[in-house]
Amino acid sequence: MSWNATSGLTPVRTWWGTLAFRLTAGYxxxxxxxxxxxxASLYLVLITNLDRSTNLFLADKVNVLQTMLRERPNDVDALREEIELESAARRYERFYIRLLDDRGNPLMATPGMADQLDLQQLVAKTQDRPNRATAMTGKNGRALRVISTAVPVGSPPTHKDIIQIAVDVSQEQELLARYQRWFGAIMLGTFVIFPLAGYQIARRGIRPVEEMATTARHISSTNLRERILPAGYPVELASLADTFNKMLDRLEESFERVSRFSGDIAHDLRTPVNNIRGEAEVALVRARTVDEYRDVLESCLEEAVRLSDLIGKLLFLARAESPLTHLQRVPVDVGELLGSVREYYEASAVESGISLTTAVAIEPVIAALDRPLIQRAVGNLVANAVAHTPPGGTVVLGANADVAAIRIEVSDTGVGIPAEALPRVFDRFYRVDTSRSQTSGGTGLGLAIVQSIMGLHGGRAEITSQPGEGTRVTLHIPIAGTPGEIN
Ligand SMILES: Nc1ncnc2c1ncn2[C@@H]1O[C@H](COP(=O)(O)OP(=O)(O)O)[C@@H](O)[C@H]1O
Ligand SMILES: [Mg+2]
Incomplete structure (x- = not known):
């Protein structure tokens, strides 16, 4: 296939490059x-058989005369009957026989033989090839096969006579010529019919592909609704159409998610900005005391912090998705990392009346991880657990490892997550109870960030929850290499 230099991706359309043409040419x-x-093979069989029957005929004739000359050399009447009468009486199978003595003087011949063929030529043709049939042309242009044989006369033989036989094979030649004309006609017909039929078959076979191409051409980000109806398609193309439809389903779903996501961003950015604007406007309506201005500024600062926090999270997610993002892996003692996260959240847990503990295997779990990112992921999980666990509850941070992966677990005895919400908690901006999360300052990005950090490490996050009993999030991180190899 040749490619268009200007567009780079569009193949140049040439008729000989089409699948229809290639299939047709192949057919x-x-x-x-x-x-x-x-x-051709039928023709060969025909030629061989005709030749063989002519040769058999000649051999048969020679045989008869040979026997006669050996057994009854003096029965001239019988010879005459065989040579002069029998051959003359045949209408369709014409043959001519001549009997010569050993010096070449003619003894007997089929009447009219000399009119049909040049006897001189007959002698010349057969001289070098005794007992072998040879092709020859008669005086009127008819095709002949001739043979000449010396046969002993009498028993015991006294001398040898020469038998010359010519058989007219023009009917066989005519049959072959007719066959050749047929052969030509059939080849010509094939030459016309095969391309036409082949092209029709190819077109019909390719039609589903063209329909798929048309559908694909109609697809755009605003029109992902179209699907291919594979009814009547051959199995291979039906499965291709099905794959194509499934791809469209996925595309439609992710486009929907993206547009919902940008709607959510706009909404979440607008709220703090509106708050700042509203408070500033109200404050400016009349003169305020210094304390009142301070209050307004503090409140504005709070909103600005919220805003920059949100933007920071969005930027983080966007960067995590970029293929250029590289991890800074260093050997990390996971137990020690969990301890530092616990310390960080200790104060707020105590304030909420929650016990926050770590449960790490006695053997230190050490792995090559991007420490700040893992710390952030675990921090998000602990923040969630603390936020959704009522006073008196427990939050436990655990870690264990085997040869292939390490697992970090954050479990709580909190309110849990309803089963129908569970599959969506990792979605961006998804919050189970919007009003409750809003008060706790959640943006619905925490678990999305956890998931993208896991993605960067080639791991995954798993969540299980029982409403009313608690939630457990497990991070599975494959071990990328021994810490010693990290530099
Ligand atoms: N440990 C947990 N217990 C109960 N609900 C949870 C827990 N962790 C997450 N959730 C639910 O999942 C939602 C999404 O979590 P997250 O992405 O961290 O967003 P948020 O900013 O709301 O914390 C939360 O709004 C909350 O409803
Ligand atoms: Mg959260």
Missing amino acids: TISGLLTVFFAT
Whole structure:
């Protein structure tokens, strides 16, 4: 396939580059070859059989005369009957016989033989090839086969006579010529019919592909609704159409998610900005005391912090998705990392009346991880657990490892997550109870960030929850290499 230099991706359309043309050419060539070999082999069989029957006929005649000359050399009447009468009486199977003595003087011949063929030529043709049939042309242009044989006369033989036989094979030649004309006509027909039929078959076979191409051409980000109806398609193309439809389903779903996501961003950015604006406007309506201005500024600062926090999270997610993001892996003692996260959240847990503990295997779990990112992921999980656990509850941070992966677990005895919400908690901006999360300052990005950190580490996050009993989030991180290898 040749490619258009200007667009780079669009193949240049040439008729000989089409699938229809290639299929048609393939059909036609194989059709022509098949017909050619079939007809040619029939022709060969025909020629061989005709030749053989002519040769048998000649051998038979020679045999009869040979026997007669050996057994009854003096029965001239019988010889005459055989040579002069029998051959003359035949209408369709014409043959001519001549009997010569050993010096070449003619003894007997089919009447009119000399009119039909040049006897001189007959002698010349057969001289070098005794007992072998040879082709010769008669005086009126008819095709002949001739043979000449010396046969012993009498028993015991006294001398040798020469038998010359010519058989007219023009009917056989005519049959072959007719066959050749047929052969030509059939080849010509094949040449016309095969491309036409082949093209029709190819077009019909390719039609589903063209329909798929048309559907694909109609697809755009605003129109992902279109699907291919594979009814009546051959199995292979039906499965391709099905794959294509499934791809469209996924595309439609992710486009929907993206547009919902940008709507959510706009909404979440607008709220703090509106708050700042509202408070500033109200404050400016009349003169305020210094304390009142301070209050307004503090409140504005709070909103600005919220805003920059949100933007920071969005930027983080965007960067985590970029293929250029590289991890800074260093050997991390996971137990020690969990301890530092616990310390960080200790105060707020105590304030909420929650016990926050770590449960790490006695053997230190050490792995090559991007420490700040893992710390952030675990921090998000602990923040969630603390936020959704009522006073008196427990939050436990645990870690264990095997040869292939390490697992970090954050479990709580909190309110849990309803089963129907569970599959969506990792979605961006998804919050189970919007009003409650809003008060706790959640943006619905915490678990999305956890998931993208896991993605960067080639791991995954798993969540299980029982409403009313608690939630457990497990981070599975494959071990990328021994800490010693990290530099
Ligand atoms: N440990 C947990 N217990 C109960 N609900 C949870 C827990 N962790 C997450 N959730 C639910 O999942 C939602 C999404 O979590 P997250 O992405 O961290 O967003 P948020 O900013 O709301 O914390 C939360 O709004 C909350 O409803
Ligand atoms: Mg959260």
